[in-house]
Amino acid sequence: MLTQTFTVINPTGFHVRPAKTFVQAANGFPCKVTLLNKGKKANGKSSIGLLTLGIAQHDEVTLEIDGEQEEQAMEALGALLTQMYE
Amino acid sequence: MSHNLTGIAASPGYAIAPIVTLKPARPAPLREHVADPRAEQARFAAAIEQSRTELEQIRQLTEQRLGAEKAEIFEGHLMLLEDPELIDATNDKIAEEAVNAEYALREVAGTFIAMLESMDNELLRERAVDIRDIASRVTSHLLGEPHQDLSTLAETCIIVAEDLTPSDTAQLNLEAVQGFVTVVGSRTSHSAIMARSLDVPAIVGIGESLLGLPTGTLVVMDALEGRVIVNPTDEELAEYGTRKQRYDERKTTLTRLKEQPTASLDGARVELAANIGRVEDVAKALVNGAEGIGLFRTEFLYMGRDSLPSEEEQMNSYRVVLEKMEGKPVVIRTLDIGGDKELPYLNLPKESNPFLGLRALRFCLKREDLFRTQLRALLRASRFGNLKIMFPMIAVLDELLEAKRVLAEERAKLEAEGVELGAHIEVGMMIEVPSAAVAADLFAKEVDFFSIGTNDLIQYTMAADRMNESVAYLYQPCHPTILRLVNMVIRAAEREGKWVGMCGEMAGDPSAVPLLLGLGLHEFSMSAGSVLPTRELIAGLSKHEWSRLAEQALTMRSQEDVLQFVQHQLKGAN
Numbered sequence: 001m002l003t004q005t006f007t008v009i010n011p012t013g014f015h016v017r018p019a020k021t022f023v024q025a026a027n028g029f030p031c032k033v034t035l036l037n038k039g040k041k042a043n044g045k046s047s048i049g050l051l052t053l054g055i056a057q058h059d060e061v062t063l064e065i066d067g068e069q070e071e072q073a074m075e076a077l078g079a080l081l082t083q084m085y086e
Numbered sequence: 087m088s089h090n091l092t093g094i095a096a097s098p099g100y101a102i103a104p105i106v107t108l109k110p111a112r113p114a115p116l117r118e119h120v121a122d123p124r125a126e127q128a129r130f131a132a133a134i135e136q137s138r139t140e141l142e143q144i145r146q147l148t149e150q151r152l153g154a155e156k157a158e159i160f161e162g163h164l165m166l167l168e169d170p171e172l173i174d175a176t177n178d179k180i181a182e183e184a185v186n187a188e189y190a191l192r193e194v195a196g197t198f199i200a201m202l203e204s205m206d207n208e209l210l211r212e213r214a215v216d217i218r219d220i221a222s223r224v225t226s227h228l229l230g231e232p233h234q235d236l237s238t239l240a241e242t243c244i245i246v247a248e249d250l251t252p253s254d255t256a257q258l259n260l261e262a263v264q265g266f267v268t269v270v271g272s273r274t275s276h277s278a279i280m281a282r283s284l285d286v287p288a289i290v291g292i293g294e295s296l297l298g299l300p301t302g303t304l305v306v307m308d309a310l311e312g313r314v315i316v317n318p319t320d321e322e323l324a325e326y327g328t329r330k331q332r333y334d335e336r337k338t339t340l341t342r343l344k345e346q347p348t349a350s351l352d353g354a355r356v357e358l359a360a361n362i363g364r365v366e367d368v369a370k371a372l373v374n375g376a377e378g379i380g381l382f383r384t385e386f387l388y389m390g391r392d393s394l395p396s397e398e399e400q401m402n403s404y405r406v407v408l409e410k411m412e413g414k415p416v417v418i419r420t421l422d423i424g425g426d427k428e429l430p431y432l433n434l435p436k437e438s439n440p441f442l443g444l445r446a447l448r449f450c451l452k453r454e455d456l457f458r459t460q461l462r463a464l465l466r467a468s469r470f471g472n473l474k475i476m477f478p479m480i481a482v483l484d485e486l487l488e489a490k491r492v493l494a495e496e497r498a499k500l501e502a503e504g505v506e507l508g509a510h511i512e513v514g515m516m517i518e519v520p521s522a523a524v525a526a527d528l529f530a531k532e533v534d535f536f537s538i539g540t541n542d543l544i545q546y547t548m549a550a551d552r553m554n555e556s557v558a559y560l561y562q563p564c565h566p567t568i569l570r571l572v573n574m575v576i577r578a579a580e581r582e583g584k585w586v587g588m589c590g591e592m593a594g595d596p597s598a599v600p601l602l603l604g605l606g607l608h609e610f611s612m613s614a615g616s617v618l619p620t621r622e623l624i625a626g627l628s629k630h631e632w633s634r635l636a637e638q639a640l641t642m643r644s645q646e647d648v649l650q651f652v653q654h655q656l657k658g659a660n
Contacts, residue, residue, distance in 0.1 A: 023165065046171040
């Protein structure tokens with residue numbers, strides 16, 4: 001299992017559109033994707049799950065990835081967390 | 087007798103029409119035992135399938151009417167139809183508790199709606215609406231009751247509803263619907279955002295009393311003030327009829343101007359740019375037809391937090407602004423703290439005169455570590471657009487040379503690291519300290535551009551604190567003294583072939599703009615909302631004529647004389 005923490009710069013945090021982009025990307029990988037923020041945990045392949053994390057700008061979000069292709073998934077999804085804007 | 091209701095103005099404009107009240111939400115489905123949960127799951131799956139077909143149509147309709155970006159909301163809805171936390175969980179509940187699908191879906195969706203509605207972030211709270219919208223759509227199909235179709239409304243009307251879902255809003259027939267008013271909602275509701283892109287007046291959050299009005303009641307919507315006038319009097323009808331006509335004409339003119347470059351009556355081109363303080367302000371700059379960003383204040387990155395932003399984080403923010411501006415010029419000002427802007431986590435000593443103290447570049451040259459981080463972030467972002475770096479608060483040449491030296495060092499380091507940089511990054515400085523204005527000829531040899539920060543330049547020139555009411559009378563942007571300084575700066579830059587912008591409030595002040603055009607200012611940077619009115623103003627001015635008139639203004643005795651002269655000339659021209 002891989003674990004890494006990222007800072008979200010998106011000023012609106014993680015609402016529908018970024019959550020959608022993230023979930024679509026996560027669904028492209030066979031491994032299990034979990035996100036943790038401020039003590040809450042959610043399935044990275046569920047946009048509702050991501051929304052309920054209440055991710056805001058400057059939050060430090062931890063990404064946990066477990067299973068096949070975990071390294072590629074960490075790279076792609078980590079980049080989304082830090083660069084995504086909208 | 088008329089009476090008024092007030093709410094939140096969510097999308098500007100006026101409308102006068104009878105209302106159509108949409109039927110209220112159906113009552114919550116009851117829990118029912120089902121004998122065959124498998125069959126119930128199949129019924130649920132069929133309803134999801136029907137919802138998918140319907141949403142796909144709405145998505146296409148929205149894409150045609152509002153573009154791909156707005157249609158994304160419905161891609162989000164389509165995704166919710168596949169969301170494991172919503173759909174799988176509902177299926178599990180049907181199986182485990184042997185209950186009807188309507189009830190299971192309501193329970194599962196309800197949990198998430200409650201979670202989202204309890205969030206601090208308004209945008210996330212609003213997302214509860216999406217889940218409600220989708221759950222209601224699937225439930226309609228389960229119950230075999232079709233969703234109310236707003237695309238078929240034919241008579242001119244104003245829609246009144248508890249709330250409008252994004253899908254309701256997207257389907258409004260705008261031939262008929264003049265505007266809408268809702269009981270709940272905020273400026274960031276999907277329905278409010280949609281209303282702004284559809285350009286239809288909207289007032290939200292008006293409260294329960296709204297639903298007491300019968301369909302057919304005549305109302306006036308003033309969606310600039312957030313007011314609804316119920317059963318208007320003849321006088322009110324006449325008054326708002328005129329306002330609406332004037333507003334609509336004005337909007338047509340400004341829309342036309344948005345597509346045009348800024349040019350004076352005699353064909354001289356200048357650039358109208360926007361000042362921004364946050365990354366998300368770029369959208370507003372573009373919507374208002376800004377030809378660039380004339381001032382991006384980077385303080386926001388450092389404020390409202392308890393530690394310094396990293397190089398990576400800053401780079402990402404600058405990159406987004408540069409990319410969104412698509413090659414249009416973006417002037418980014420390095421950190422300007424001190425004065426009235428404090429960063430508690432830096433624990434800086436209190437100063438008795440903070441505006442004359444260790445602020446902006448003075449501070450950055452003391453805290454080189456922090457300055458270098460920002461410069462590296464800027465340089466690394468430079469390849470994503472047309473970046474111009476600007477240093478604030480320079481008083482003497484040595485400060486500029488020192489800042490340029492640090493920048494050159496960081497540039498050399500990045501090049502050695504093999505980092506790709508922008509082809510040509512202009513470097514400029516603010517003119518806000520009188521000493522820099524007076525010695526502009528010396529500075530002009532060392533920079534690519536100047537940007538005059540009038541708010542500080544006026545306060546320092548007049549030695550008058552701009553926050554102090556008792557000396558506020560000295561804040562005189564059009565005083566000949568200030569005009570002379572502006573003139574000196576522009577002349578000095580011209581001799582070296584450099585350009586001059588202005589990023590203080592004066593740049594968007596309709597009394598100052600003719601004079602600044604005449605003095606030969608190249609770039610005017612202002613709040614986004616002033617861009618189009620200023621473009622309209624400049625289109626009616628002859629630069630040649632105003633260069634002569636501005637010369638005269640320089641020799642006048644007071645700001646009052648200058649303002650009267652400008653008003654007189656503007657009237658004479660019409």
